[in-house]
């Protein structure tokens with residue numbers, strides 16, 4: 001029914017106002033360029049490639065991250081981490097993160113960072129976590145004062161090339177009722193399989209705690225398979241390379257599923273498992289274009305994965321390096337695939353279902369915030385004639 005209403009392909013303004021849920025966003029990948037410059041001055045960091053012009057610094061991050069290689073992409077984080085080494089800097093960056101997401105219409109976000117990367121100036125792991133939590137609470141309050149509601153949970157990341165995963169998993173577990181909702185591993189994927197950190201994942205499973213794993217981004221199916229079947233990940237960070245186990249020209253028979261556009265599509269055992277088990281995929285289209293995991297938005301696997309009803313979600317990964325936001329990501333998808341408000345709601349509900357907060361809270365967020373928000377947007381076309389000129393906006397011209 002709704003697909004026949006005239007206004008279901010959202011405008012940029014509707015995309016921004018639509019309630020959005022974000023599961024994959026790096027705190028150290030989302031700083032405001034002006035904040036980086038100010039923090040570098042305040043803390044005496046002299047290594048910035050552009051130290052007096054926020055626009056040029058912004059452009060530098062985007063261009064440097066555009067290399068087609070995950071390893072080169074990750075090099076840019078040296079500069080953001082360098083200015084996130086004091087309590088005040090962490091509070092500020094976390095608060096601005098929550099405010100920026102809220103201003104973009106994000107109502108729920110899980111934001112990740114690696115505490116071990118913020119110890120250069122003497123902070124302990126606990127002090128890092130407490131500073132970031134304080135910043136998120138501050139940002140939530142400021143967002144509220146500005147008329148936006150957001151709830152932010154932290155994910156603690158361990159770096160996969162290092163050997164601190166168990167320690168970070170224990171840290172995440174210790175703060176699980178104080179703002180930390182789960183655990184993750186990140187960093188270069190090739191050469192650092194998830195099973196290197198099996199002890200951390202086994203610990204979290206024994207504690208009935210939650211974790212996601214960056215897998216299937218720069219490396220393919222073996223990484224996804226290990227993350228799920230050896231490590232027991234609740235979600236896949238990216239997971240986009242699951243496409244390697246899907247044959248779009250597959251013939252009918254075992255593993256065949258029908259796709260409205262391609263006809264019969266054949267899923268391998270792993271892809272079928274991911275779909276059948278509703279394993280959430282934290283897809284990050286713009287980031288994938290930069291690291292070479294996808295060639296263009298049109299060719300991004302999200303189109304097929306959505307049609308096949310995988311548990312796909314839309315995410316930013318690194319707003320600074322990709323010059324993106326949740327609204328920008330949805331904007332690309334709306335333009336590329338013609339997605340409607342119903343599609344946006346589908347991705348958003350998928351994300352909320354896959355969040356690491358308790359079930360009753362996820363359900364309330366879906367029923368009390370997300371669905372009413374989309375219902376309101378979907379009804380806007382009914383009032384189109386009355387909306388733009390109601391006498392309230394004309395004074396500002």
Ligand SMILES: O=c1[nH]cnc2c1ncn2[C@@H]1O[C@H](CO)[C@@H](O)[C@H]1O
Pocket residue numbers: 026027028029070074077081112113114117157186187188214217287317318
């Ligand atoms: O897309 C990604 N794949 C793998 N690792 C990443 C990605 N984005 C960021 N990081 C890594 O995660 C650390 C903690 O936030 C960042 O410092 C960066 O090294």
Ligand SMILES: [Zn+2]
Pocket residue numbers: 024026186214237317
């Ligand atoms: Zn990531």
